[in-house]
Amino acid sequence: MAKAGRRPGQTETREQILAAARGLFAENGFDATTIRAIAAEAGVNAALIHHFFGSKDQVFVAALALPVNPADVIRQAVAGPREQVGERLTRFFLSVWGDDEARQPFLALLRSIASNENAARMMREFLLRTVVRPIAAEFGIGELAMTATSAHLVGIAMLRYVVRVEPIASASDDDVIATVAPVIQHYFD
Amino acid sequence: MAKAGRRPGQTETREQILAAARGLFAENGFDATTIRAIAAEAGVNAALIHHFFGSKDQVFVAALALPVNPADVIRQAVAGPREQVGERLTRFFLSVWGDDEARQPFLALLRSIASNENAARMMREFLLRTVVRPIAAEFGIGELAMTATSAHLVGIAMLRYVVRVEPIASASDDDVIATVAPVIQHYFD
Numbered sequence: 161m162a163k164a165g166r167r168p169g170q171t172e173t174r175e176q177i178l179a180a181a182r183g184l185f186a187e188n189g190f191d192a193t194t195i196r197a198i199a200a201e202a203g204v205n206a207a208l209i210h211h212f213f214g215s216k217d218q219v220f221v222a223a224l225a226l227p228v229n230p231a232d233v234i235r236q237a238v239a240g241p242r243e244q245v246g247e248r249l250t251r252f253f254l255s256v257w258g259d260d261e262a263r264q265p266f267l268a269l270l271r272s273i274a275s276n277e278n279a280a281r282m283m284r285e286f287l288l289r290t291v292v293r294p295i296a297a298e299f300g301i302g303e304l305a306m307t308a309t310s311a312h313l314v315g316i317a318m319l320r321y322v323v324r325v326e327p328i329a330s331a332s333d334d335d336v337i338a339t340v341a342p343v344i345q346h347y348f349d
Numbered sequence: 350m351a352k353a354g355r356r357p358g359q360t361e362t363r364e365q366i367l368a369a370a371r372g373l374f375a376e377n378g379f380d381a382t383t384i385r386a387i388a389a390e391a392g393v394n395a396a397l398i399h400h401f402f403g404s405k406d407q408v409f410v411a412a413l414a415l416p417v418n419p420a421d422v423i424r425q426a427v428a429g430p431r432e433q434v435g436e437r438l439t440r441f442f443l444s445v446w447g448d449d450e451a452r453q454p455f456l457a458l459l460r461s462i463a464s465n466e467n468a469a470r471m472m473r474e475f476l477l478r479t480v481v482r483p484i485a486a487e488f489g490i491g492e493l494a495m496t497a498t499s500a501h502l503v504g505i506a507m508l509r510y511v512v513r514v515e516p517i518a519s520a521s522d523d524d525v526i527a528t529v530a531p532v533i534q535h536y537f538d
Contacts, residue, residue, distance in 0.1 A: 267463065274460045274511055284514050292514065307508055307517035308529050315504025319496055323462055325473045325481065328496035340497050343535045 177202045177209055181223040186278045190220060190285035217290050220282075224269065227262035230290035237295050245299065246345030247337060253313045254333045257321050270322065305347045312344055366391045366398055370412040375467045379409060379474035406479050409471075413458065416451035419479035426484050434488070435534030436526060442502045443522045446510050456511065494536045501533055 180202035184193045195216055199206040213219045221229050236252040237245055256262050272279040287310065288303075296306035316336070319325045328336065369390035373382045384405055388395040402408045410418050425441040426434055445451050461468040476499065477492075485495035505525070508514045517525065 271460070271463045274456065274463055280512050284512050284518075287512070287514050302528070304516050304520055304524060304528050307514050308505065308525075308532070310514070311504035311508040311517065311529075312501045312532075313504065314507050315500035315502065316497065318503050318507065319500040323469050323473050323476070325476050325496050325499070327493050328500065329473075331493055335493065336497075339491070339493050343497070343501075343532055346532045346535060 173202075173204060173208070174212055177204060177212065177219070178223045181219050185220060185223060185282050189278075189281045190216075190283075190289065195219065217286075220286055224282075225265045226269070227259070227265055228256050230286075230294075233291055234294055234298070238298055242299065242348060243345070245348050246343070247341040249309070249313065250316075250337050250341040250344055251333070253316070254336060257317050258333060263321060266317070267322065270318075299348055301348060309344055309347045312340070316340060362391075362393060362397070363401055366393060366401065366408070367412045370408050374409060374412060374471050378467075378470045379405075379472075379478065384408065406475075409475055413471075414454045415458070416448070416454055417445050419475075419483075422480055423483055423487070427487055431488065431537060432534070434537045435532070436530040438498070438502065439505075439526050439530040439533055440522070442505070443525060446506050447522060452510060455506070459507075459511065488537055490537060498533055498536045501529070505529060 177198060181193070181198045184197055184201060188197075193216070195209050196206050198219065199209055202209075209219060213222055217230060220226075233249070233252065236248050240248055257266065269279070269283070273283055274280075292303055292306045292310065296303045316328070320328045320331075320336070323329075331339075366387060370382070370387045373386055373390055377386075382405070384398050385395050387408065388398055391398075398408060402411055406419060409415075422438075422441065425437050429437055446455065458468070458472070462472055463469075481492055481495045481499060485492045505517070509517045509520075509525070512518075520528075
Protein backbone atom coordinates (compact mmCIF):
# COMPACT_ATOMS: atom_id res chain seq x y z
CA MET A 161 0.00 0.00 0.00
CA ALA A 162 1.51 3.33 -1.08
CA LYS A 163 1.98 5.88 1.68
CA ALA A 164 0.06 9.14 1.45
CA GLY A 165 2.08 11.88 -0.17
CA ARG A 166 4.24 9.54 -2.23
CA ARG A 167 4.36 10.10 -5.92
CA PRO A 168 3.02 7.11 -7.83
CA GLY A 169 5.89 5.08 -9.21
CA GLN A 170 8.34 6.04 -6.47
CA THR A 171 8.12 2.62 -4.83
CA GLU A 172 8.79 0.92 -8.14
CA THR A 173 11.75 3.16 -8.86
CA ARG A 174 13.14 2.33 -5.43
CA GLU A 175 12.67 -1.37 -6.12
CA GLN A 176 14.33 -1.03 -9.52
CA ILE A 177 17.34 0.58 -7.92
CA LEU A 178 17.59 -2.11 -5.25
CA ALA A 179 17.27 -4.91 -7.81
CA ALA A 180 20.04 -3.34 -9.90
CA ALA A 181 22.15 -2.94 -6.75
CA ARG A 182 21.64 -6.55 -5.68
CA GLY A 183 22.69 -7.78 -9.09
CA LEU A 184 25.81 -5.63 -9.27
CA PHE A 185 26.90 -6.25 -5.67
CA ALA A 186 26.53 -9.99 -6.22
CA GLU A 187 28.38 -9.91 -9.53
CA ASN A 188 31.18 -7.46 -8.82
CA GLY A 189 31.38 -7.28 -5.03
CA PHE A 190 30.90 -4.29 -2.76
CA ASP A 191 34.09 -2.40 -3.57
CA ALA A 192 33.82 -2.47 -7.35
CA THR A 193 30.17 -1.45 -7.43
CA THR A 194 29.58 2.29 -7.70
CA ILE A 195 26.42 4.34 -7.24
CA ARG A 196 26.97 5.48 -10.83
CA ALA A 197 26.94 1.87 -12.08
CA ILE A 198 23.79 1.09 -10.11
CA ALA A 199 22.15 4.20 -11.55
CA ALA A 200 23.08 3.17 -15.10
CA GLU A 201 21.79 -0.36 -14.55
CA ALA A 202 18.53 0.90 -13.05
CA GLY A 203 18.13 3.60 -15.69
CA VAL A 204 17.92 6.44 -13.17
CA ASN A 205 20.03 9.41 -12.19
CA ALA A 206 22.77 8.84 -9.59
CA ALA A 207 21.46 11.84 -7.64
CA LEU A 208 18.15 10.04 -7.18
CA ILE A 209 19.93 7.12 -5.51
CA HIS A 210 21.71 9.48 -3.13
CA HIS A 211 18.37 11.14 -2.46
CA PHE A 212 16.60 7.82 -1.72
CA PHE A 213 19.31 6.05 0.24
CA GLY A 214 22.29 8.26 0.98
CA SER A 215 25.62 6.44 0.71
CA LYS A 216 26.60 3.20 -1.02
CA ASP A 217 26.66 1.49 2.41
CA GLN A 218 23.03 2.39 2.82
CA VAL A 219 22.10 1.14 -0.65
CA PHE A 220 23.77 -2.15 0.31
CA VAL A 221 21.87 -2.37 3.61
CA ALA A 222 18.58 -1.72 1.82
CA ALA A 223 19.35 -4.06 -1.09
CA LEU A 224 20.08 -6.97 1.26
CA ALA A 225 17.29 -5.95 3.65
CA LEU A 226 19.79 -5.98 6.54
CA PRO A 227 18.09 -4.98 9.78
CA VAL A 228 21.17 -3.11 10.96
CA ASN A 229 23.20 -0.40 9.40
CA PRO A 230 26.92 -0.57 10.20
CA ALA A 231 26.67 3.08 11.14
CA ASP A 232 24.52 1.93 14.09
CA VAL A 233 27.16 -0.57 15.17
CA ILE A 234 29.80 2.13 15.12
CA ARG A 235 27.54 4.49 17.03
CA GLN A 236 27.12 1.86 19.75
CA ALA A 237 30.84 1.23 19.90
CA VAL A 238 31.85 4.83 20.40
CA ALA A 239 28.93 6.05 22.56
CA GLY A 240 30.38 5.80 26.04
CA PRO A 241 33.48 4.91 28.03
CA ARG A 242 36.11 2.81 26.33
CA GLU A 243 36.21 0.32 29.22
CA GLN A 244 32.60 -0.65 28.43
CA VAL A 245 32.84 -1.01 24.66
CA GLY A 246 32.74 -4.82 24.98
CA GLU A 247 29.49 -4.60 26.87
CA ARG A 248 27.90 -2.07 24.51
CA LEU A 249 28.77 -4.10 21.42
CA THR A 250 27.61 -7.38 22.96
CA ARG A 251 24.34 -5.88 24.21
CA PHE A 252 23.60 -4.23 20.90
CA PHE A 253 24.39 -7.39 18.96
CA LEU A 254 22.13 -9.51 21.18
CA SER A 255 19.31 -6.99 20.95
CA VAL A 256 19.37 -7.19 17.15
CA TRP A 257 19.62 -10.98 16.96
CA GLY A 258 17.08 -11.40 19.76
CA ASP A 259 14.47 -9.63 17.65
CA ASP A 260 12.52 -12.23 15.66
CA GLU A 261 11.98 -9.95 12.72
CA ALA A 262 15.56 -8.74 12.52
CA ARG A 263 16.90 -12.27 12.83
CA GLN A 264 15.33 -13.60 9.64
CA PRO A 265 17.37 -11.55 7.16
CA PHE A 266 20.52 -12.39 9.12
CA LEU A 267 19.77 -16.08 8.93
CA ALA A 268 19.12 -15.77 5.20
CA LEU A 269 22.40 -13.93 4.86
CA LEU A 270 24.29 -16.57 6.84
CA ARG A 271 22.88 -19.28 4.59
CA SER A 272 23.79 -17.48 1.41
CA ILE A 273 27.27 -16.64 2.66
CA ALA A 274 27.93 -20.26 3.58
CA SER A 275 26.79 -21.56 0.20
CA ASN A 276 27.61 -18.83 -2.28
CA GLU A 277 31.01 -17.28 -2.92
CA ASN A 278 29.52 -14.11 -4.44
CA ALA A 279 27.51 -13.48 -1.29
CA ALA A 280 30.59 -14.15 0.82
CA ARG A 281 32.65 -11.67 -1.19
CA MET A 282 30.02 -8.94 -0.91
CA MET A 283 29.87 -9.27 2.86
CA ARG A 284 33.62 -9.58 3.19
CA GLU A 285 34.26 -6.27 1.49
CA PHE A 286 31.32 -4.57 3.12
CA LEU A 287 32.30 -5.65 6.66
CA LEU A 288 35.92 -4.64 6.21
CA ARG A 289 35.14 -1.15 4.88
CA THR A 290 32.16 -0.27 7.02
CA VAL A 291 32.70 -2.04 10.36
CA VAL A 292 36.18 -3.47 10.90
CA ARG A 293 38.28 -0.57 9.61
CA PRO A 294 36.34 2.33 11.14
CA ILE A 295 36.03 0.76 14.62
CA ALA A 296 39.66 -0.45 14.68
CA ALA A 297 40.79 3.05 13.71
CA GLU A 298 38.51 4.71 16.25
CA PHE A 299 39.97 2.67 19.12
CA GLY A 300 43.50 2.33 17.79
CA ILE A 301 43.36 -1.46 17.90
CA GLY A 302 44.61 -3.78 15.16
CA GLU A 303 42.25 -4.81 12.39
CA LEU A 304 43.06 -8.44 13.23
CA ALA A 305 41.81 -7.88 16.79
CA MET A 306 38.72 -6.17 15.40
CA THR A 307 37.93 -9.09 13.07
CA ALA A 308 38.41 -11.41 16.06
CA THR A 309 35.90 -9.30 18.01
CA SER A 310 33.43 -9.58 15.14
CA ALA A 311 34.12 -13.30 14.94
CA HIS A 312 33.25 -13.76 18.58
CA LEU A 313 29.92 -12.02 18.15
CA VAL A 314 29.11 -13.92 14.95
CA GLY A 315 29.92 -17.18 16.75
CA ILE A 316 27.60 -16.24 19.61
CA ALA A 317 24.84 -15.73 17.07
CA MET A 318 25.58 -19.11 15.50
CA LEU A 319 25.48 -21.08 18.77
CA ARG A 320 22.71 -19.07 20.47
CA TYR A 321 20.26 -18.53 17.60
CA VAL A 322 21.15 -21.00 14.85
CA VAL A 323 22.50 -24.19 16.44
CA ARG A 324 20.87 -23.24 19.78
CA VAL A 325 23.28 -25.13 22.02
CA GLU A 326 22.47 -24.99 25.71
CA PRO A 327 23.01 -23.22 27.99
CA ILE A 328 23.82 -20.24 25.74
CA ALA A 329 20.59 -20.69 23.79
CA SER A 330 18.30 -20.14 26.79
CA ALA A 331 20.47 -17.86 28.92
CA SER A 332 19.19 -14.31 29.42
CA ASP A 333 20.85 -11.48 27.52
CA ASP A 334 22.23 -10.24 30.84
CA ASP A 335 23.86 -13.58 31.63
CA VAL A 336 25.40 -13.80 28.18
CA ILE A 337 26.67 -10.24 28.48
CA ALA A 338 28.12 -10.91 31.96
CA THR A 339 30.05 -13.88 30.54
CA VAL A 340 31.07 -12.64 27.10
CA ALA A 341 31.46 -8.87 27.33
CA PRO A 342 34.47 -8.83 29.71
CA VAL A 343 36.24 -11.24 27.38
CA ILE A 344 35.48 -9.16 24.29
CA GLN A 345 36.62 -6.10 26.21
CA HIS A 346 40.15 -7.55 26.24
CA TYR A 347 40.40 -6.85 22.53
CA PHE A 348 40.01 -3.15 23.33
CA ASP A 349 42.29 -2.99 26.38
CA MET B 350 38.06 -50.65 -3.82
CA ALA B 351 37.82 -53.19 -1.00
CA LYS B 352 40.91 -53.47 1.17
CA ALA B 353 42.77 -56.76 1.24
CA GLY B 354 41.67 -58.96 4.12
CA ARG B 355 38.19 -57.47 4.34
CA ARG B 356 35.29 -59.80 4.07
CA PRO B 357 33.17 -59.02 1.04
CA GLY B 358 30.12 -57.11 2.08
CA GLN B 359 31.72 -55.45 5.08
CA THR B 360 31.89 -52.06 3.38
CA GLU B 361 28.25 -52.31 2.43
CA THR B 362 27.24 -53.26 5.94
CA ARG B 363 29.16 -50.31 7.27
CA GLU B 364 27.44 -48.03 4.77
CA GLN B 365 24.05 -49.48 5.69
CA ILE B 366 24.70 -48.71 9.34
CA LEU B 367 25.79 -45.16 8.59
CA ALA B 368 22.79 -44.54 6.35
CA ALA B 369 20.47 -45.80 9.11
CA ALA B 370 22.31 -43.63 11.65
CA ARG B 371 22.08 -40.52 9.48
CA GLY B 372 18.35 -41.02 9.06
CA LEU B 373 17.68 -41.58 12.76
CA PHE B 374 19.96 -38.77 13.99
CA ALA B 375 18.27 -36.37 11.57
CA GLU B 376 14.79 -37.51 12.52
CA ASN B 377 15.10 -37.94 16.28
CA GLY B 378 18.20 -35.98 17.23
CA PHE B 379 21.39 -37.20 18.84
CA ASP B 380 20.07 -37.86 22.35
CA ALA B 381 17.04 -39.95 21.41
CA THR B 382 18.91 -42.13 18.92
CA THR B 383 20.33 -45.31 20.41
CA ILE B 384 22.80 -47.80 18.98
CA ARG B 385 20.05 -50.38 19.39
CA ALA B 386 17.67 -48.32 17.20
CA ILE B 387 20.35 -47.86 14.54
CA ALA B 388 21.00 -51.62 14.60
CA ALA B 389 17.30 -52.38 14.17
CA GLU B 390 17.00 -49.89 11.31
CA ALA B 391 20.08 -51.28 9.55
CA GLY B 392 19.09 -54.87 10.19
CA VAL B 393 22.30 -55.75 12.02
CA ASN B 394 23.31 -56.70 15.53
CA ALA B 395 24.09 -53.85 17.94
CA ALA B 396 27.35 -55.58 18.83
CA LEU B 397 28.48 -55.20 15.22
CA ILE B 398 28.02 -51.42 15.43
CA HIS B 399 30.11 -51.29 18.59
CA HIS B 400 32.68 -53.43 16.85
CA PHE B 401 32.83 -51.19 13.76
CA PHE B 402 32.62 -47.77 15.39
CA GLY B 403 32.80 -47.93 19.17
CA SER B 404 30.48 -45.45 20.89
CA LYS B 405 27.43 -43.56 19.66
CA ASP B 406 29.60 -40.40 19.39
CA GLN B 407 31.81 -42.22 16.96
CA VAL B 408 28.88 -43.47 14.89
CA PHE B 409 27.74 -39.85 14.68
CA VAL B 410 31.19 -38.64 13.61
CA ALA B 411 31.33 -41.32 10.91
CA ALA B 412 27.75 -40.80 9.76
CA LEU B 413 28.29 -37.08 9.23
CA ALA B 414 31.83 -37.60 7.92
CA LEU B 415 33.15 -35.12 10.49
CA PRO B 416 36.91 -34.78 10.21
CA VAL B 417 37.28 -34.41 13.98
CA ASN B 418 36.15 -36.52 16.84
CA PRO B 419 35.15 -34.57 19.95
CA ALA B 420 37.42 -36.91 21.87
CA ASP B 421 40.34 -35.28 20.02
CA VAL B 422 39.14 -31.83 21.04
CA ILE B 423 39.02 -32.90 24.65
CA ARG B 424 42.45 -34.50 24.41
CA GLN B 425 43.85 -31.19 23.13
CA ALA B 426 42.17 -29.24 25.89
CA VAL B 427 43.52 -31.32 28.74
CA ALA B 428 46.99 -32.16 27.36
CA GLY B 429 49.15 -29.55 29.05
CA PRO B 430 49.13 -26.66 31.50
CA ARG B 431 45.83 -25.00 32.24
CA GLU B 432 47.20 -21.53 31.50
CA GLN B 433 47.73 -22.57 27.87
CA VAL B 434 44.40 -24.24 27.19
CA GLY B 435 43.25 -21.23 25.12
CA GLU B 436 46.29 -21.59 22.90
CA ARG B 437 45.97 -25.37 22.52
CA LEU B 438 42.29 -25.17 21.58
CA THR B 439 42.83 -22.31 19.14
CA ARG B 440 45.81 -23.99 17.50
CA PHE B 441 44.01 -27.31 17.16
CA PHE B 442 40.90 -25.66 15.76
CA LEU B 443 42.90 -23.71 13.16
CA SER B 444 44.84 -26.80 12.15
CA VAL B 445 41.61 -28.66 11.40
CA TRP B 446 39.93 -25.81 9.54
CA GLY B 447 43.15 -24.95 7.73
CA ASP B 448 43.19 -28.38 6.15
CA ASP B 449 41.41 -28.23 2.78
CA GLU B 450 40.07 -31.74 3.04
CA ALA B 451 38.82 -31.41 6.60
CA ARG B 452 37.20 -28.07 5.86
CA GLN B 453 34.74 -29.36 3.27
CA PRO B 454 32.60 -31.48 5.60
CA PHE B 455 32.56 -28.61 8.12
CA LEU B 456 31.33 -26.20 5.47
CA ALA B 457 28.66 -28.68 4.42
CA LEU B 458 27.66 -29.02 8.05
CA LEU B 459 27.50 -25.26 8.54
CA ARG B 460 25.24 -24.94 5.53
CA SER B 461 22.90 -27.68 6.67
CA ILE B 462 22.77 -26.33 10.22
CA ALA B 463 21.90 -22.85 8.98
CA SER B 464 19.12 -24.12 6.73
CA ASN B 465 17.75 -27.21 8.43
CA GLU B 466 16.35 -27.44 11.94
CA ASN B 467 16.93 -31.21 12.13
CA ALA B 468 20.60 -30.76 11.39
CA ALA B 469 20.78 -27.96 13.95
CA ARG B 470 19.18 -30.13 16.62
CA MET B 471 21.55 -33.04 15.96
CA MET B 472 24.60 -30.82 16.33
CA ARG B 473 23.15 -29.00 19.33
CA GLU B 474 22.73 -32.17 21.34
CA PHE B 475 25.96 -33.69 20.12
CA LEU B 476 28.04 -30.61 20.99
CA LEU B 477 26.53 -30.27 24.43
CA ARG B 478 27.07 -33.90 25.42
CA THR B 479 30.42 -34.53 23.82
CA VAL B 480 32.28 -31.22 23.92
CA VAL B 481 30.72 -28.52 26.11
CA ARG B 482 29.84 -30.63 29.18
CA PRO B 483 33.02 -32.71 29.41
CA ILE B 484 35.42 -29.79 28.94
CA ALA B 485 33.49 -27.48 31.29
CA ALA B 486 33.50 -30.23 33.94
CA GLU B 487 37.20 -30.97 33.41
CA PHE B 488 38.17 -27.34 34.03
CA GLY B 489 35.46 -26.47 36.51
CA ILE B 490 34.17 -23.60 34.38
CA GLY B 491 30.53 -22.83 33.66
CA GLU B 492 28.85 -24.44 30.66
CA LEU B 493 27.83 -20.94 29.54
CA ALA B 494 31.51 -19.92 29.44
CA MET B 495 32.30 -23.12 27.58
CA THR B 496 29.64 -22.45 24.93
CA ALA B 497 31.03 -18.92 24.63
CA THR B 498 34.49 -20.42 24.04
CA SER B 499 33.08 -22.67 21.35
CA ALA B 500 31.22 -19.71 19.87
CA HIS B 501 34.43 -17.74 19.58
CA LEU B 502 36.14 -20.53 17.68
CA VAL B 503 33.13 -21.11 15.41
CA GLY B 504 33.04 -17.38 14.66
CA ILE B 505 36.74 -17.42 13.77
CA ALA B 506 36.01 -20.22 11.30
CA MET B 507 33.15 -18.21 9.81
CA LEU B 508 35.15 -15.02 9.27
CA ARG B 509 38.49 -16.66 8.37
CA TYR B 510 37.37 -19.51 6.12
CA VAL B 511 33.79 -18.79 5.02
CA VAL B 512 33.33 -15.02 4.73
CA ARG B 513 37.13 -14.55 4.49
CA VAL B 514 37.24 -11.02 5.87
CA GLU B 515 40.68 -9.45 5.93
CA PRO B 516 43.00 -9.36 7.76
CA ILE B 517 41.90 -12.51 9.62
CA ALA B 518 41.50 -14.44 6.35
CA SER B 519 45.16 -14.11 5.31
CA ALA B 520 46.84 -13.87 8.72
CA SER B 521 49.13 -16.75 9.66
CA ASP B 522 47.92 -19.30 12.20
CA ASP B 523 50.53 -17.94 14.61
CA ASP B 524 49.23 -14.37 14.29
CA VAL B 525 45.65 -15.48 14.82
CA ILE B 526 46.71 -17.53 17.84
CA ALA B 527 48.69 -14.62 19.29
CA THR B 528 45.59 -12.41 19.04
CA VAL B 529 42.79 -14.81 19.92
CA ALA B 530 44.23 -17.40 22.31
CA PRO B 531 44.92 -15.01 25.23
CA VAL B 532 41.34 -13.78 24.98
CA ILE B 533 39.90 -17.30 24.91
CA GLN B 534 42.14 -18.16 27.84
CA HIS B 535 40.12 -15.70 29.97
CA TYR B 536 37.22 -18.15 29.89
CA PHE B 537 39.44 -20.65 31.70
CA ASP B 538 41.05 -18.27 34.22
